[in-house]
Amino acid sequence: MRIILLGAPGAGKGTVAKLLEEFDGSVQISTGDILRSAVKEETTLGKKAKDYMDRGDLVPDSLIMEIMEARLKEPDCQKGFILDGFPRTIAQAEELKKLLGRLGVSLDFVANLEVPREIILERLTTRRTCCNPSCQAIYNLKNNPPRQDGTCLLCDHETIQRDDETVEAINNRLEIYNQKTAPLIGYYEKEGLLKNFLSLVADDTVSEIKKAISA
Ligand code: AMP
Numbered sequence: 001m002r003i004i005l006l007g008a009p010g011a012g013k014g015t016v017a018k019l020l021e022e023f024d025g026s027v028q029i030s031t032g033d034i035l036r037s038a039v040k041e042e043t044t045l046g047k048k049a050k051d052y053m054d055r056g057d058l059v060p061d062s063l064i065m066e067i068m069e070a071r072l073k074e075p076d077c078q079k080g081f082i083l084d085g086f087p088r089t090i091a092q093a094e095e096l097k098k099l100l101g102r103l104g105v106s107l108d109f110v111a112n113l114e115v116p117r118e119i120i121l122e123r124l125t126t127r128r129t130c131c132n133p134s135c136q137a138i139y140n141l142k143n144n145p146p147r148q149d150g151t152c153l154l155c156d157h158e159t160i161q162r163d164d165e166t167v168e169a170i171n172n173r174l175e176i177y178n179q180k181t182a183p184l185i186g187y188y189e190k191e192g193l194l195k196n197f198l199s200l201v202a203d204d205t206v207s208e209i210k211k212a213i214s215a
Contacts, residue, residue, distance in 0.1 A: 026080030
């Protein structure tokens with residue numbers, strides 16, 4: 001499959017993407033995960049991105065497009081890809097359209113994950129992420145906790161609350177989502193690519209997306 005997962009921070013894009021990967025071998029491409037690894041490893045990209053990320057601001061489009069161009073050309077994307085957290089602005093969507101044209105591939109659809117704001121706030125403040133850059137498993141203290149000592153069930157590393165998951169940064173991220181990313185809903189509706197999914201339980205959302213892919 002070749003899809004974009006659109007939705008506010010905390011809408012469950014990462015969880016849904018990981019479950020969809022198991023379906024047909026398509027790869028999850030999360031710009032957030034790529035950037036967090038780069039920050040941890042203190043690469044040039046990571047140094048440029050860190051301050052924006054800590055504030056919950058968007059990283060400049062030019063940096064994001066460099067990452068995406070390189071990533072989409074990697075061989076594992078041949079089977080398909082699930083874009084998670086990209087595009088985040090109309091400018092990125094326009095650049096993606098050109099890039100996919102150059103690569104000779106087209107999107108199946110854009111899945112817009114809809115979740116009420118109260119649920120989003122609760123999910124973000126109770127979220128914990130594995131600190132191992134090559135794992136980054138996501139947990140939730142309420143319904144999918146890590147081990148009691150806070151370690152990851154998959155790789156035994158510590159799980160942490162991300163710097164951008166303080167209440168202040170979360171409010172900023174939601175504000176930026178409304179200003180810069182939500183307009184993509186109208187953009188992809190015009191392109192005839194938008195499908196809306198109420199995303200309360202990840203497994204249900206995944207089943208609905210699989211049905212839409214197989215239709
Ligand atoms: P995420 O894990 O998708 O919520 O991303 C975490 C942070 O990485 C965001 O708050 C942004 O600072 C940055 N980021 C991730 N994807 C993008 C993108 N497509 N455009 C700009 N910034 C991004």
